[in-house]
Amino acid sequence: MLSSLIPKDNQTSLERVLSYLQGQNPQRIACFPLILNHAARVLGVPVGKCIQDAELFGKAHVAAYRRYGNDLITFLSTTSTLAEAMGQRMNFIEDDAPQLAEPLVKELDDLKKVKVPDFTRDGRMPVYLQATEYAVAEVGSEVCVSTVLAGPFTTAAALRGADVFVKDLYRNKEWVHELLEICCEAGLRFIDEILKRKSLPIIVEPIGSASLVSPRTFKEFVAPYLKRMSDHIHANGGGLPAVLHICGKTKPNWGPMLESEWDIWSLDGVDMGEAKEFAGHRVCLVGNVTPANLLTNTPEEIDAEAKAVCAKGMGSPCGFILGSGCEVPINTPGENLDALINAARKYGRFDL
C-alpha cells in the first residue's frame, strides 16, 4: 500500500495509550508488537551482546521504537530472567536469546538455594533496570515503557525444569507452593523496582498455558499468585493497569484468569472474537497476529491477518489493542512490522 494512503497519526504513542486508561477512544487503536530480542537487529548488534549490556539494551529498544513507532517498549530477553537473578544458570548464545542451563532446583531440598534477588547486582537485573531508566529518560514522554517479568509459576518452572515442575504439581503440591511463595516475593520486589523507574510492569506467564496446566491446576497454583501481583500493581502503581500476557492456548483457563483481576490480557493462540465475548467487558484485549507468520509471511499477508484480528477485536467494551501473539521473531523483516502497525492505522480507527 502506498504510504500516502495510510492515515496519519495525530496522537503520540503515549497519548494513544493514555486514552485507553481514561476510558476514551484514541484516534486509532494502539499496536503492541512484542519486540524483544528483535530490537538488537534494529541496532545492528548481536542479540547475546545486546541483552547483557544495559546501554545497548536500552538503545536497541529506543531505536526499535524510533524505527517502527510501536506503542509499547518491552524490555525482556527471556522469561527466565528473574529465575536467573535468583540463581538459575543460563547459557548465553552469541546471537540468540539465552537458554536455561541445568536447573538450580534439582532436588526438593535445593529449595534452600532459591533466594529473592538483590536487584543492584544479581543476574541481569541491573541491565534491565538501567536500560529501563535510559528509555524512560529518552522517550518516556512520548511512548509507554514497560519492563517485563515472568510470573511466579513460570519462574518456578525455570528454576526446576518445566517437565519436572509439571510433575511436581501432581506429586509435591505443598513443596510447589513453597517455591511459588519465593518466586512471588521476588516478582513483587521486581515490580517495585520497575515502578520506581516509572516503567510499566508486565507479567508473562507462559507456563500457565492450557497446554501445560488444566483449569483446576491453574486455579490452585497460578491464579492465587497472579492475583497477588495484580493487587500489588493496583496498590502501588499510581493508576497503572495490571497487564498479563499468556502465550499459547489459554481459553480453558479464562475463568480463573478473570478471577485474578488483570486489566489487560495479551493473548496468543485464541479466537479474539471469543475472547471479546468472554472477557471483553472486564479486560482490555491485546493480540494476536501469529508470531511465526511475522517471520515468514509477506506484508500483504500480515495486513490481511491483522485486518481479520481487528475485525474480531474492535468494539471490545474495555478496549482492543492490535499486537503479536507472542515475541516478534528475531529475524522478522522490518516491512512486516510496518505492515502490522499500519494495519492498526487502517483498521482500528475511531476518528472516521
Place this chain on the structure above:
Amino acid sequence: MPEEGIAPVKTWLITGFLGAGKTTLIREQLKTAGARVAVLVNEFGELGVDGALIRAAGDVEVLELHGGCICCSQKEGLVQSVAALARGLAPNLLLIEPSGIAETSELLRLLAAPVLDGVIQLEGSVAVLDAETFLAYSEPDTFGSFFLDQVQNADVVVLNKRDLVEEGELACIEARLAELAPGAVVLGTEYCRLDGALISTGSRRRTGAPGREAALLGLTCLSLPFMGALSRPELSALLAEIASGRYGEVLRGKGLVPVAGEGLLELQLVGSRSNLEPFAGSAEPRLTLIGRNLERGLLSARLGALGASEKP
C-alpha cells in the same frame, strides 16, 4: 522443496512425559537401528542428560534443540533445525525426541511445513507411557492438554513398565487407550524392550508405497483404511485367516471396522484372540496390524477384495 536424487529422511517422533522411558526406548532401538541415525532432542533445562544418554548408546549423532519461549508460537526453530539436520547430515533415520510437555498435534503441524516436503518422510509418532501412572495422568484435569494430545496423536503406543501393574489395572489401561487412541498399536514393554526393532534404518519406504510401516526389521506395522463396509461373514473369515497365520505372525491388531448394518466395531487382536465391541464415536475406519514376516501382498489383496484398500 524436494531435492532431486535425495530420498527424504525417515523420521519418527518419540513422545512421552518425564519418566515414561522415551530416552530408554531410543537407546534400545539404537542397538538395532543400523548406521547413520540422528536424534534431535528438544528439552527445556535438562538437555544435557538425555543427549549424553543417547550418545552413550552408540554411533549416533545427537543434536540438542534449544527452545525459545516455551509456547507453541515460537517453534519455527524446530522446522529449521530438522531441515538443516536432514540436509547436512543426511542420516538414514531421524528420531525426534521433543520435550515431555510438547503437544504432538502441534509438532505434526510443524513437521508438515512445505519447507520439509521431500526433506523428511514422517513415518509416525510413538507415545511412550508409564503404565504405573497412566490412569492417573490421563484424567482430563490432571495436566493441561499436552498429555492426552500425545496419546491421541500416537500411531504406536509403547506401554512401558507394564510389569509393575496388576492385570486388572492393565485391562483398565487398555480400555482407556482404546478410547483415547483407537487406531494406535499398543505394545507392552518392560524397560522399553521390544522383541524386535520397532524402528530401523532399513530400506526406505518406497515412493507411492501404501500403508504405514512402523518398521522394516523385526516388527512391521501396517495401518489400512477401510473403503467400504464388510459383512459379518467376511469379517469372521478375515479374522480366522489372520489367526491361522496365513498373513504372517500378527502379534497385535486394532481397528475400527465398518460392518454392514452394525456401524463401526472396535476390533482388538492379541495373538489369535480377537474382540469386537460397538464403537460410539466417529473416527476413520482403519485396520492396524503389527507383527513379523507379514505377507504384505497377500494381506493387501485380501483386504482390497473386502473393500479395504491401502491409503495412497
